[in-house]
Amino acid sequence: MSATHTKMPAEDQQIDAVAIRFAGDSGDGMQLTGGFFTDTSAIVGNDIATFPDFPAEIRAPRGTTYGVSGFQLQFSSSDIHTPGDSVNALVAMNPAALKTNIEDVEPGGIVIVNEDEFTEVNLRKCGYPDAYNPLEDDSLQSSYRIVQVPMSRLTRESLADSGMGAKNIDRCRNMFALGIMYWLYDRPLEPTIQELEKKFNAKGNEAVAEINVKALKAGYYFGENAELFPSRFHIAPATFEPGTYRKIAGNEATAIGFATAAQLAKKRLFYAGYPITPASELLHHLARMKNFGVRTFQAEDEIAAVCAAIGAAFAGDLAMCGTSGPGIALKAEAMGLAVMLELPLVIVDVQRAGPATGMPTKTEQADLLQALYCRPSEAPVIVVAPASPADCFTMAIEAFRLSVRAMCPVIYLSDGYIANGAEPWKLPDIESLEPISITHPTETNNPDGPYLPYMRVEETLSRPWAVPGTAGLEHRVGGLEKQDITGEVSYDPANHEHMVRLRAEKIERLQSVIPPLEVVGPASGEALLLGWGGTQGSITTAANRLRERGHKIANAHLRYLNPFPKNLGDVLQRYDRIIVPEINMGQLRMLLRAKFLIDVIGINRVRGKSFLVNDLVDDVERVLKSDKGAVKQ
């Protein structure tokens, strides 16, 4: 549910959910501002979902449209899964921010602008036509509730006697804007004041903390006194399951999940990475976890990163690397080696919009086929995909659990949307997390001859993980085809086919330990909305809305892509139509068609963004109305 501010009520209003967006220059601190608002909303008990949207350029020229950085947040008193389709209130710190964001604001929505920045120079810099000022545009004024605030001037005035320089003072404008928003949505200032003090005092910058706090308060009181808004809005706390919660973004949850997996396995974690958006944060987070025994290695390139991880796995570490789509392409050959060596290894792909460099800071789900098939020859790997920021934690542990069980590499498909987006996370009960059991043999399995490194466990078909340093188990691994059991180099045609089938069979057998696909909604009926990975929020919300509208529609979300859950085939049989929304051109759809010989209808968008719920609802309804090719035979 989204709130509508078309008519400003005379009195304070209780509303269910609000989507707001802070937009400004990439140097304006919009991510920080949005982060503070999110933290505060989480603390007062709202459900939250965020969408930071920043440009690839670190500091594009000030005032240009390509330098605009935005942070969207939905907060609510009910269960929400997305940052919201349209924005109820936009803060635009300059004309460029207004220009690039105004279209996403709902009709009649609030738009708070820093009017001081709407100078002749700035208006032209962002490409508005000569002599045009949007603030003087009647059609704009009548479509939105535009609130003009001289933020630069007011911030300067409120900090005039701070003794600080103009540069420091101007940097506090974002806090002034945040103060206004806090007043408008009735949020406490205290959590932000504490965070500001913690942030700056730690660096000995007490004076900077002080002016930021002062600007925040000045904005708040301005909201209160200036009577720009006839009322403010109250968003009651959401109803959560009892428990302890925190706010978490996907990349951080992924890093914590892998560190946890290592603890559950009583192993050291080795992480190798090469800087790449949007995966670098994994390296940053893990590099700070050295006291958990985590070793991080910033390699000279993507290939070295995966190779070092394979080396560490051979030597007995829980080893992994992280990258985005272009890095996966570079790692393909080494991954094939890992498949042949039959070592545990996790490769994270935080997907971004491509191909080539594409749009590095924008999201996409178009690496599914790459994850499954990018390697030379028949080289299957396990593929999992977290469904939400918090789910990254669970799936990280799952990734290693499966990898060591099958002695097979895993690709973990996150994406830019859940990597950067945040939501409340009900903290897991650490004691109830299942340990990951790993054994390294210490005795030879062949007392009468050389050690047999490819001798297999009946149930899983996995080979022993014998590590260097163990006496009597000396053996060689390598990229030449292996004779099963002995691990010797073999060019025997029958053995090669046997090994190709065996490497695939190991993965299939994991079906016995992965959870069945859960379906929400009717057990059979009109349609199943089936997604995978980071689109769960949008698809769940759309499905709920469709059911409210009377459709007998179910939804389900795949987190295991190879192997699929065992019951997937059965589930697909129970619905008249299978509809698969994806941020790609139909990759899961193609797989389902090929594997299950059924028709699957795709809803496909590749705009560097996740689905808007309204779009999805419309698209699904259109599919339901049309008969063409839609009904299962």
Place this chain on the structure above:
Amino acid sequence: MTTAPDTSLPTYKAKDFASDQDVRWCPGCGDYAVLKAVQKALPSMHRKREDFVFVSGIGCAARFPYYMNTYGMHSIHGRAPAFATGIKLANPNLDVWIVSGDGDLLSIGGNHTIHVLRRNVDINIILLNNRIYGLTKGQYSPTSEFGKKTKSTPLGSLDFPLNPLAMVIASGGTFVARCIDIDLKALEKLMLIAEHHRGTSFIEVYQDCNIFNHQAWFYASQKDSRPETTIELEHGKPMIFGAEKDKGLVERDGRIEIVELGNGISEADLLHHDETNRNRAYMLTQLLQPNFPEPMGVLFRDPDEPTYDSLVEDQVKQATEKSGPGDLRTLIEGPSTWTVQGDAVSG
């Protein structure tokens, strides 16, 4: 530096390090000699057999690990230094050796070679330099001489060759040595010194590819030409060469020149090899045939530079001392949490 023999160690013989695999190099290939020298050197290294790991890339030389009865990994083309780094970081106690060829370590894997050297990971690298691609049947390699006629360069190659040891020095290598495949004694000796060096050791071996580039190192391998075309380096000793030991090297105006001994020039006037001098070592890498004798032995050694693997361990230790062993609950909770009781919210 030598380590006192550990009496608890089993006594190994060279054959304890030979695997049961048939060696499949061409008859007469220089790799045989290197394999033999390595297998002979390992028993004197006072390490347990299970602590050795041999890593290679792709190429003829890269088959090496299969013939060693140790742990081993025959990896992918050019990436051996990256695999070796991961192995060493996961278990710094392992004794990690890379054996690979010029195409592997200098062409497709040039980047990794540079970076393992600059990090000074405590591993040993043996470059089997035969100046040709053997396994793919004879294309020119990054060390082939200009104008070389091969299958892929029927009119002669237009690439200038890479000078491996100059690259190693420029990359910050802390142990730089050279020898030739037929000199088994020198090979064995260098391997022992390399083993004791903390940091990346790099040994270039002039290796004869009997099939595709036979006699590439003829000048350096023949009894009669060798004394004139190579010079044996010994730390602190004057740089003398020639069949009659009648020539030496001096430094004039920042350049190395050849002089004849006698006529007022004595050994004392010659350059004395200082293996701790990196700049001089670079100059030594520039001594090339036909103008100069090519240096053999240890060109450079810096035993004091810390190794990457030990620095990594130190950081982990320091972080743990500073923050205490990681507590999962604190990590999961992050900077702030809130608690929901029943359906009410409390801060």
